[in-house]
């Protein structure tokens with residue numbers, strides 16, 4: 403099969419796909435529980451530490467916190483750490499679960515003083531729920547409307563002081579009145595290889611695995627700047643090491659295991675290479691519309707846009723131009739192909 407005939411039904415799971423239940427349990431076991439255990443994100447860590455310490459010293463609930471950044475960089479982990487540092491109960495919900503103002507009112511009515519309410523994917527709440535939330539965040543009081551039309555009544559609901567921690571991959575989608583209610587906002591950045599290496603070592607320690615220095619670095623350098631992927635790759639390499647290599651994860655074991663799972667030396671997986679392959683081989687490097695590209699690799703448009711493109715753009719392999727997707731000369735080279743003279747060079751005029 404050539405790469406443009408990529409078929410997602412052949413048992414392949416993208417390395418950036420959502421975690422299943424088993425992996426979620428694995429992730430939970432590896433989560434840092436305190437700010438000291440959290441690796442990287444130095445600035446966010448220091449700022450948060452200061453804010454939380456000051457709040458505890460004053461005996462007040464801290465400001466509401468908004469965490470934004472791509473999936474797998476530690477937003478849920480940080481929300482849990484905040485609750486832990488405050489010795490406060492954590493209530494967890496998500497934007498898609500709050501589609502009506504009533505859903506949120508029900509949650510708010512159960513909030514106790516000092517609770518931390520974590521709302522994942524906060525940008526996906528409905529508009530009426532967002533409005534209710536920012537009133538609750540500002541005044542610790544909301545009017546719950548019961549009934550409809552002329553018979554509707556507003557029932558005031560007092561809420562004890564609490565802290566909202568919102569997480570979003572798309573801070574720009576939050577309406578500014580809601581965004582403004584967060585006294586502390588943090589944009590999480592991708593991790594560098596050294597930080598990912600420390601994360602791999604920490605996870606290996608918790609899992610009682612033997613990973614050599616170069617084995618750890620090999621996993622880290624293919625982890626796309628993302629702790630979740632570092633842990634995911636470690637898990638796959640662990641299986642390989644146990645079954646085929648006597649358990650020790652060294653450079654060659656990591657390299658061979660990741661080759662088996664089709665994660666290349668830059669961290670591109672098969673979907674990424676299929677997208678680039680289609681773009682270069684079938685469409686001469688573009689420009690081509692994302693929908694056409696998705697059909698060519700047998701995937702949904704959203705899968706290509708959300709799982710493959712961000713990393714390809716970050717690597718400078720693909721650009722989203724007003725006329726469609728374009729492969730850069732670096733992308734051609736990565737596939738081992740000769741770039742046509744017209745191949746785009748960075749920087750491009752991107753969207």
Ligand SMILES: Nc1ncnc2c1ncn2[C@@H]1O[C@H](COP(=O)(O)OP(=O)(O)OP(=O)(O)O)[C@@H](O)[C@H]1O
Nearest residue numbers: 429432433440441473474475476477478479629630
């Ligand atoms: N700074 C870090 N140090 C160590 N491990 C980390 C760090 N950040 C994340 N992790 C690990 O990566 C995994 C994913 O983290 P987490 O679930 O917090 O990400 P997220 O940003 O909430 O992702 P999503 O938005 O997709 O839920 C967890 O297993 C966590 O232990």
